[in-house]
Amino acid sequence: MKHAPTVAQAALLTGLCGCLSHRVETAPIEVRPIHVIVDVNVRVQRELDEFFDFEQQVDPAKGKAQPDTKQDPETRKD
Amino acid sequence: MSPMMIPCLIASAALLLAPPVAAQQRDPPAKQDPAPDPRIELKQRMKDRYAALETLRDAGKVGESFAGLAEVVKASDAQDKVDPKDQKSLSLGDLVSAENKDRQRLYDLLAKDLKLTAEEVGKQNGIRILQKADDDHWFKAADGRWVQCKNVRQEEKKPPSEPPPPVRR
Numbered sequence: 001m002k003h004a005p006t007v008a009q010a011a012l013l014t015g016l017c018g019c020l021s022h023r024v025e026t027a028p029i030e031v032r033p034i035h036v037i038v039d040v041n042v043r044v045q046r047e048l049d050e051f052f053d054f055e056q057q058v059d060p061a062k063g064k065a066q067p068d069t070k071q072d073p074e075t076r077k078d
Numbered sequence: 079m080s081p082m083m084i085p086c087l088i089a090s091a092a093l094l095l096a097p098p099v100a101a102q103q104r105d106p107p108a109k110q111d112p113a114p115d116p117r118i119e120l121k122q123r124m125k126d127r128y129a130a131l132e133t134l135r136d137a138g139k140v141g142e143s144f145a146g147l148a149e150v151v152k153a154s155d156a157q158d159k160v161d162p163k164d165q166k167s168l169s170l171g172d173l174v175s176a177e178n179k180d181r182q183r184l185y186d187l188l189a190k191d192l193k194l195t196a197e198e199v200g201k202q203n204g205i206r207i208l209q210k211a212d213d214d215h216w217f218k219a220a221d222g223r224w225v226q227c228k229n230v231r232q233e234e235k236k237p238p239s240e241p242p243p244p245v246r247r
Contacts, residue, residue, distance in 0.1 A: 032229070034219050036144070036208070039235035044202040047188055051117065052206075054125040 117187060120180050127177055130160050139170060141216030141224060142207050146200030147181060148174045151216050151224055208232070 131148065134140035139158070141151045150156045156171035168176075181203070185196040192199070208217060213228035 033231050034223070034225050034229065035231045035233060036219075037235050038205050038208075038232045040205060041194075041198070041202050044188065044192060044194065044199055045206060047192065048199075048203050048206050051121060051184065051188075052124075054121070055128060055210075 117184065120184050120187075124177065124180055124184075127173065130173060131177060134160070134170065134173075135215050136212065138214065138216060140174060141218055142204065142211070143218040144201065144204040144208070144220060145197070146185065146203035146207070147178045149218055150174055 131140060135142075139151055139155050141149055143149055150170050156169065156174075158170050159165060159167045160170060160173050161167040181200070182196065185199040185203070188194075188199045189196040208227065208230065209232075211217070211227045213226065215227045216224050217227060217230055218224055
């Protein structure tokens, strides 16, 4: 009975905690796609591809899929 | 010919031959090595950085801009170490700055060769990176928004309409 007030206080606090509610409202996240107009300059792309050829060498070790450079012989236009 | 003339002839022949030899020794032909291509050094440095940058791009910490430059996606990550286990490693911000410095130098060199502006070359590299990027990689749009590659819809610019080629008969 000595601890009765302490127990009562603890019970009261626990009960009050149950009454508290914490609500976080998040705005709906909407990811809208962006449109980019790509104006490819073939000459510059060729120079850049040549310079960054090491990216092709590094990627296979990482297990990334490489762009298929082989052309289907049936669709190839000669 | 008297025997006395023989040493005289030898001496005069030696005198005649000596100056060119001495000149050769004094002035060795100056070999002018062609200036080393600065792109070789740039390429090596960028190659060394590539794996770390790709890992950071995969982790969503580093993204690319359409200007062809790398950027730290969250400014608060800029002080993080590239290798968290190694406190001596570069910070993300330093790595990105070093990469951009080299890219800018490359764009300047290519622009000079191709008679374009460095900005145009940078944009072309931005397009190149976008086209080979993973879906989860981040790109910074022109308005400053970060978007993942999967949310970027690319439209090719239509070339100006050309008159149809004349039909040969």
